[in-house]
Structure formats: C-alpha cells, structure tokens
Amino acid sequence: xxxxNILLKVRDLKVKFPIMGGIFQKKVAEVRAVDxxxxxxxxxxxxxxxxxxxxxxxxxxxxxxxxxxxxAPGVEISGEVLLEKDGxxxxxxxxxxxxxxxxxxDIQMIFQDPFSSLNPRMLVGEIIQEPLDIxxxxxxxxxxxxxxxxxxxxxxxxxxxxxxxxxxSGGQRQRIxxxxxxxxxxxxxxxxxxxxxxxxxxxxxxxxxxxxxxxxFNLSFMFIAHDLSVVEHISxxxxxxxxxxxxxxxxxxxxxxxxxxPYTQSLLSAVPIPDPKSKENRKRIVLQGDVPSPLxxxxxxxxxxxxxxxxxxxxxxVPPLDEKAKNHFAACPYTE
Amino acid sequence: MSDIKPQSDSILKKRLRKFxxxxxxxxxxxxxxxxxxLSFLNxxxxxxxxxxxxxEGNTFFPAVSSLFKPIFDTPNYEGKQFGQTEVFGKTLFGExxxxxxxxxxEKEGKGNWVLMPIYPxxxxxxxxxxxxxxxxxAPDSKHIFGTDNRGRDVFARLAYGFQISISFAILVxxxxxxxxxxxxxxxxxxxxxxxxxxxxIIEVFSGIPFLFMMMILVSFVKPSFLLLGAxxxxxxxxxxxxxxxxxxxxxxxxxxxxxxxxxxxxxDLNVMFKHxxxxxLTPVITFAPFAIVGxxxxxxxxxxxxxxxxxxxxxxxxxxxxxxxxxxxxWLIVSPLIAMxxxxxxxxxIGEGIREAFDPKVYSRLR
Ligand SMILES: Nc1ncnc2c1ncn2[C@@H]1O[C@H](COP(=O)(O)OP(=O)(O)O)[C@@H](O)[C@H]1O
Ligand SMILES: [Mg+2]
Numbered sequence: 195x196x197x198x199n200i201l202l203k204v205r206d207l208k209v210k211f212p213i214m215g216g217i218f219q220k221k222v223a224e225v226r227a228v229d230x231x232x233x234x235x236x237x238x239x240x241x242x243x244x245x246x247x248x249x250x251x252x253x254x255x256x257x258x259x260x261x262x263x264x265x266a267p268g269v270e271i272s273g274e275v276l277l278e279k280d281g282x283x284x285x286x287x288x289x290x291x292x293x294x295x296x297x298x299x300d301i302q303m304i305f306q307d308p309f310s311s312l313n314p315r316m317l318v319g320e321i322i323q324e325p326l327d328i329x330x331x332x333x334x335x336x337x338x339x340x341x342x343x344x345x346x347x348x349x350x351x352x353x354x355x356x357x358x359x360x361x362x363s364g365g366q367r368q369r370i371x372x373x374x375x376x377x378x379x380x381x382x383x384x385x386x387x388x389x390x391x392x393x394x395x396x397x398x399x400x401x402x403x404x405x406x407x408x409x410x411f412n413l414s415f416m417f418i419a420h421d422l423s424v425v426e427h428i429s430x431x432x433x434x435x436x437x438x439x440x441x442x443x444x445x446x447x448x449x450x451x452x453x454x455x456p457y458t459q460s461l462l463s464a465v466p467i468p469d470p471k472s473k474e475n476r477k478r479i480v481l482q483g484d485v486p487s488p489l490x491x492x493x494x495x496x497x498x499x500x501x502x503x504x505x506x507x508x509x510x511x512v513p514p515l516d517e518k519a520k521n522h523f524a525a526c527p528y529t530e
Numbered sequence: 531m532s533d534i535k536p537q538s539d540s541i542l543k544k545r546l547r548k549f550x551x552x553x554x555x556x557x558x559x560x561x562x563x564x565x566x567x568l569s570f571l572n573x574x575x576x577x578x579x580x581x582x583x584x585x586e587g588n589t590f591f592p593a594v595s596s597l598f599k600p601i602f603d604t605p606n607y608e609g610k611q612f613g614q615t616e617v618f619g620k621t622l623f624g625e626x627x628x629x630x631x632x633x634x635x636e637k638e639g640k641g642n643w644v645l646m647p648i649y650p651x652x653x654x655x656x657x658x659x660x661x662x663x664x665x666x667x668a669p670d671s672k673h674i675f676g677t678d679n680r681g682r683d684v685f686a687r688l689a690y691g692f693q694i695s696i697s698f699a700i701l702v703x704x705x706x707x708x709x710x711x712x713x714x715x716x717x718x719x720x721x722x723x724x725x726x727x728x729x730x731i732i733e734v735f736s737g738i739p740f741l742f743m744m745m746i747l748v749s750f751v752k753p754s755f756l757l758l759g760a761x762x763x764x765x766x767x768x769x770x771x772x773x774x775x776x777x778x779x780x781x782x783x784x785x786x787x788x789x790x791x792x793x794x795x796x797x798d799l800n801v802m803f804k805h806x807x808x809x810x811l812t813p814v815i816t817f818a819p820f821a822i823v824g825x826x827x828x829x830x831x832x833x834x835x836x837x838x839x840x841x842x843x844x845x846x847x848x849x850x851x852x853x854x855x856x857x858x859x860x861w862l863i864v865s866p867l868i869a870m871x872x873x874x875x876x877x878x879x880i881g882e883g884i885r886e887a888f889d890p891k892v893y894s895r896l897r
Contacts, residue, residue, distance in 0.1 A: 256789060259789070259792075259793040260793075261788075261789040261792045261793055264719070264720075264783070264788075264792055264798075265783050265784055265788055265789055265792070266784070267721035267722060267725075267780075268721070268722065291798075295795045298792075298793055298794065298795040299794070299795065301793070302793060302794070303789070303790070303793055305786040305789070305790065306786070307786055310785045310786045310787060311785075311786035311787055311789075311790055312787055312790075313787040313791070313805055313808075313809070314541060314787075314809065315540065315541060315542075315808040315809060316805075317538070324791070324794060324796065325794040325795070328794060328795045328796060329794070329795055356538055357538045358538050358539070358540060358541070360541075361538060371790070374790065374794070377794075378794055378795075
C-alpha cells in the first residue's frame with residue numbers, strides 16, 4: 195500500500211447539523227452526524243462502508259462531494275478531505291466554489307433514493323447531458339452520441355433519453371443516476387445504498403452493473419450499505435460505522451473472519467453463516483438497548499451503552515483506531 | 531414492443547391537459563382571454579371616431595389612424611376637412627363629431643358616408659350637448675348603461691376600464707412575481723446570513739401600513755399606470771411571493787437532485803433557476819389568478835378612494851364612488867359592480883381549475 199496509491203484521504207472529518215429552536219431561532223442542540231472519521235480510499239478499489247441507518251453514512255458521502263454547505267443550512271464541517279491530483283493532495287474543504295468546480299467531476303455520488311435524485315422536470319437525456327455541457331467542450335452531436343453510449347453502458351436504450359424520470363422503475367432510475375455519475379469521467383463514485391430502495395430481484399443486477407463499470411473504467415468505489423452481506427462480496431476493504439464514528443476498518447476478509455470491534459462482532463453474529471465450519475466460532479451476540487440518538491451521544495466511546503465488554507474507562511475518551519493486525523484497525527482498546 | 535409512445539409528457543403538459551378537462555375553469559379562461567384580446571380592439575369597437583369616412587370620393591380611417599398615432603406619425607382630421615363646420619348650433623373647431631357627420635351626410639345625400647364603430651362613444655368624450663337632461667342620465671337605447679356625472683358614456687368607460695383593470699393586475703402580478711421569485715429564491719437557496727438579513731427586510735416592509743403609505747405617496751405624485759403598479763409592488767406586493775418561493779426553495783434544496791446538480795458542477799444560478807425553480811412553481815402558478823383578483827380589487831378600491839389612476843382614466847372604482855354620492859344614480863353603482871363581479875368570479879373559476887390541475891392533493895383535501 196504505497197502512498198501514491200491513495201486517491202482520497204479523509205482526516206478527522208466532522209459534520210454537525212444545528213438544531214434551531216426557541217423564539218430567536220438560536221442553535222439549541224447539534225446532531226454530530228459524522229464525528230471524527232479518518233480513512234483512505236485506494237485507487238480502483240471498492241471500499242464498503244457499513245452501519246445502521248442514522249449513523250451518518252449519507253452525510254459522510256455528501257460531505258465528500260462537498261454539497262452540504264449549500265443544501266444543509268448552518269452545517270459545520272471540519273477536518274480534511276484530501277484528493278490526489280497529479281501526485282499532490284488538495285484539501286477539498288478549503289476550496290472556494292470556483293476552485294472546487296475543478297475537482298467536482300472527480301467525485302460523483304449515486305444517491306440512496308432513486309425518486310428524489312432525478313429532477314422530475316428534466317428529460318433523461320438532459321439529465322445525463324448536463325455534466326457534459328458543464329465539463330466538456332464536445333459538440334452537440336458528440337454529446338448526443340455520448341449520452342446514447344452512456345445509456346447503453348448502464349443497460350438502457352438511447353431512445354429512452356426523451357423520456358421523463360417518472361416513466362421509469364426504481365431500478366432504471368438508479369441506472370440513470372449511474373449514467374449521470376459516469377458522465378463526468380469520475381475517479382471515485384460514492385454509491386449511497388444504491389440498491390436499498392429496489393426490489394431484491396433487481397438488486398443484484400444493479401450491483402453487478404456497478405462492478406462491471408468499475409472494472410471497465412478503473413474506478414474507485416465507496417459502497418455504502420446498512421448491511422454487511424451486501425458489501426462483503428464486492429468490497430476489497432470494509433469500514434464499519436457506528437453513531438458517526440468509524441469503529442473498524444480492514445480488508446474484507448479480515449473484518450469478516452476476525453472482527454475486532456465488539457460492534458462488528460455483534461453485527462456479524464447476526465448474519466446467517468452458510469459455512470458450517472466457522473459457525474462454531476461465532477456466538478450469537480444480542481445487543482442490549484437501541485442506538486442512542488445522535489443528539490445525545492454518550493461521552494467517550496459511542497458504543498459503550500450497548501457494549502458487552504464495556505469498562506468504566508470507556509466513558510473517558512473516544513478511542514482511536516488501533517492497528518490490531520496488519521492494515522486492520524479497530525477503535526477499541528479492549529479487544530485483540 | 532407495446533410501450534412505443536410517440537412523445538413523453540412533461541409534468542406541465544399533463545397538468546395543462548388536466549386543466550383543459552376542467553370545463554368551468556377552462557371555459558372561463560377562454561372567455562376572459564377572448565374578452566381581454568377584444569378589449570385591445572376597443573378603439574375600433576367602442577369609439578367616437580369613425581372607422582371609415584368616405585368624403586368626395588376619398589376614403590379616410592380616423593379610428594385606425596389615431597390608434598397608431600403613438601407609433602407612426604398619422605394625420606389628424608379636422609371637421610372642416612369633411613365639410614362639418616357646425617354641430618348643435620355651435621361652430622366646430624378641431625376634431626369632427628363623426629356621429630353628427632354621419633347624419634349630416636345622410637341629409638345631404640351626396641353619396642358621402644361614415645361607418646361608425648359598433649358602439650359609437652368614447653370613454654372620455656363629454657356628451658353634454660347630446661343628452662336629453664342633466665347628467666348623469668339613466669340607461670336608454672343609445673347609452674345602454676347611462677352616462678356619468680360628467681356626461682360620459684358608462685358602457686364605454688366600463689369597456690376601457692376592463693382592459694385597464696386586467697392589464698394593471700397582470701402587470702403588477704408579473705412585477706411582484708419577478709421580485710418575489712428572485713429574492714425568495716436567493717434567500718431560500720443561500721440561507722444563512724443572506725436569509726436572516728432578507729427576513730429582517732421583509733419584516734420591515736410587512737410593518738408598513740399599506741393604505742397610509744399609498745396616501746402619502748399619491749399626495750406627492752399623481753401616479754401614472756406604471757408608477758401606481760410599481761408602488762403597489764414596492765410597498766408590499768412582493769412580500770407574499772417572496773415568502774412562498776423562499777419556503778419552496780428551502781424544501782427543494784434538501785432533495786438529492788439538487789445535491790446531484792451541485793456535484794456535477796452546475797453553477798448556483800443554474801441550480802436555482804434551471805433545477806429548483808421549475809419544481810417550486812406549483813404554488814406560484816396556482817396563486818397567480820388569485821393575485822390578479824386581488825390587484826383588480828386593489829385598483830378599484832384605490833380609484834374609489836381617489837388614490838388611484840389620474841383622471842380621466844376610465845375606472846370602475848371612480849364610477850362606484852360617483853354612484854355612492856347619490857343613490858338615485860343606481861346605474862353608476864350597479865354597472866361597474868356587475869362588471870367587477872363577472873370579471874372576478876370568472877378569474878376565480880380559472881384559479882380553481884388551475885389549483886385542481888396543479889395541486890390535486892390540496893384541492894381534494896379542501897373538498
Ligand atoms: N440536513 C440535515 N439536517 C439535520 N440533521 C440531519 C441532516 N441530514 C442528516 N441529519 C441527521 O444526521 C444523522 C445521520 O443521517 P444520515 O447521514 O442520513 O444517516 P444514514 O445515511 O447512515 O442513514 C441522522 O440523525 C439525521 O437525522
Ligand atoms: Mg442514508
């Protein structure tokens with residue numbers, strides 16, 4: 195893992211949403227949706243990010259494409275998002291709008307909800323062509339050809355470019371979203387639970403499509419899911435999030451076979467295991483209680499209220515990610 | 531394949547089709563549009579100037595010529611050109627009285643003739659020497675809605691007043707909407723400090739007492755058509771739409787299609803007006819007919835109080851105020867009220883149709 199293999203370095207990223215209230219619309223509380231997350235995305239790898247719903251996965255994705263400042267009023271973002279460009283790293287969070295526009299094509303996102311992620315007033319062709327209008331100097335005919343080519347790449351037909359999004363099924367809409375993301379020639383695509391809103395029968399098709407495209411275009415993928423089973427087969431590495439923190443990250447095999455963080459262990463114990471040999475090693479761990487509200491995050495380790503190996507010291511500080519094995523990190527000092 | 535549709539329908543097209551299917555609103559729309567378009571032909575439908583004068587083998591078009599006066603340098607006609615030197619026993623200077631000219635030509639029988647508009651009276655023409663008694667006179671066969679206290683034909687004033695009222699309301703609505711949409715979009719989209727600052731300004735303007743402010747302004751300048759419209763918008767007309775649009779933008783920008791638009795590098799201006807605005811237009815369009823109703827009423831009220839358009843502009847409110855001075859002249863109240871009632875109810879029908887077509891959920895809830 196040499197250093198220049200890293201496409202994106204995320205360092206201590208924090209995203210806080212203010213909660214306004216009272217007569218003066220002052221900030222009365224804040225949601226620490228992403229609370230100090232650090233990780234790397236390698237070139238041409240698939241990094242899976244797993245966590246329960248509400249743990250800040252979508253917020254993390256949107257922070258990386260740097261849209262929150264405009265779409266979420268009052269949001270506070272800190273930390274670094276370093277994108278590799280020609281051998282050096284640029285901190286996207288420090289750029290102004292104009293500078294940022296240079297790097298926008300590099301990171302694209304496929305959104306969780308295929309219904310709100312396509313503008314209902316635009317034709318599919320217009321939706322896919324817009325990134326070309328902005329980021330390329332192609333002629334009209336070239337753009338039309340490129341749109342047709344992109345539609346065919348994602349398994350739709352060129353004629354469908356003169357349709358409106360509401361004429362498509364969820365799976366097809368997600369394909370349109372993929373085509374739009376591809377249109378900027380990105381280096382990293384963040385797929386935010388791209389199949390969770392789809393029928394089980396078409397989930398596999400969409401996932402396979404993305405994996406084929408990754409291979410063809412040599413893309414890096416950050417694949418967000420709320421369920422390990424979706425990402426374990428397609429990811430080279432997996433990160434596990436809990437309540438705004440990354441609690442474990444390592445290669446897919448390591449995280450699956452020897453999870454280090456108690457939260458990951460409990461997640462995996464809930465997954466049905468097809469291989470009977472490894473079954474014996476896995477006790478079923480049932481967590482107590484619910485995920486705490488991100489408004490009232492416990493002090494110290496966020497997981498301590500539900501942890502089965504909790505110690506009094508866990509309240510004292512957020513545990514850092516420790517290297518438990520080679521390239522396998524977990525944020526708990528009390529496991530091996 | 532079975533799903534070969536020749537053309538996909540945009541949401542707007544669907545809604546327009548839905549609107550067409552709502553008979554009451556659609557026919558009201560056609561009716562008002564027809565009348566409004568016709569009202570631009572008022573100078574050749576309701577006018578005291580002849581359409582055609584044929585005099586000693588030459589043909590003249592006085593009505594058309596004065597219609598284009600503001601644009602081309604068209605000729606003025608004088609009575610003596612057509613051999614009319616005297617009307618009602620007085621020497622005539624300047625413009626001919628074409629109605630009398632018509633009678634004169636018939637009497638002379640020299641083959642000269644005059645073609646008058648269907649309703650041969652103008653809204654600002656003083657008919658004192660033609661009417662039977664002191665003005666105002668009650669409706670009769672010549673003046674179907676009577677005359678007002680200066681001896682002007684009421685029907686002609688209503689017809690021209692219709693055009694002025696609707697034009698005024700449309701113009702003010704467009705003014706108010708342009709300002710409201712621009713400011714509302716900016717506040718809603720950028721949020722933060724811009725929004726807080728903008729809201730304070732809105733609060734200041736909402737605090738202005740509309741009528742008093744109007745009275746003060748009108749005491750400085752007797753407003754023209756455009757100036758009065760600008761005053762209405764400035765004092766507060768823009769606020770309603772600003773709030774609407776700000777709220778819509780606030781809601782829409784949290785949706786993922788906006789994040790997607792930003793992430794592909796769309797400029798703020800394009801995100802606002804190409805992506806968000808078309809999705810925020812529903813309340814804007816739905817509200818427009820009701821805004822027009824409101825501004826027609828405002829104009830009537832201001833004219834009634836004497837703070838409206840400068841005389842002798844034909845105005846419904848001014849007629850009503852004449853009528854209220856002496857209840858015996860009932861036609862001065864009844865005819866403008868009927869015209870106003872008819873106009874407003876028709877536009878409200880249109881508004882209902884549009885609302886049902888654009889916002890069916892709200893409408894069925896209200897039912
Ligand atoms: N724009 C926002 N304003 C306020 N709170 C938000 C906003 N977006 C997300 N949140 C909050 O941040 C937390 C994380 O949300 P999200 O990132 O959507 O989680 P996930 O994608 O993992 O389900 C949630 O508690 C959510 O309520
Ligand atoms: Mg999410």
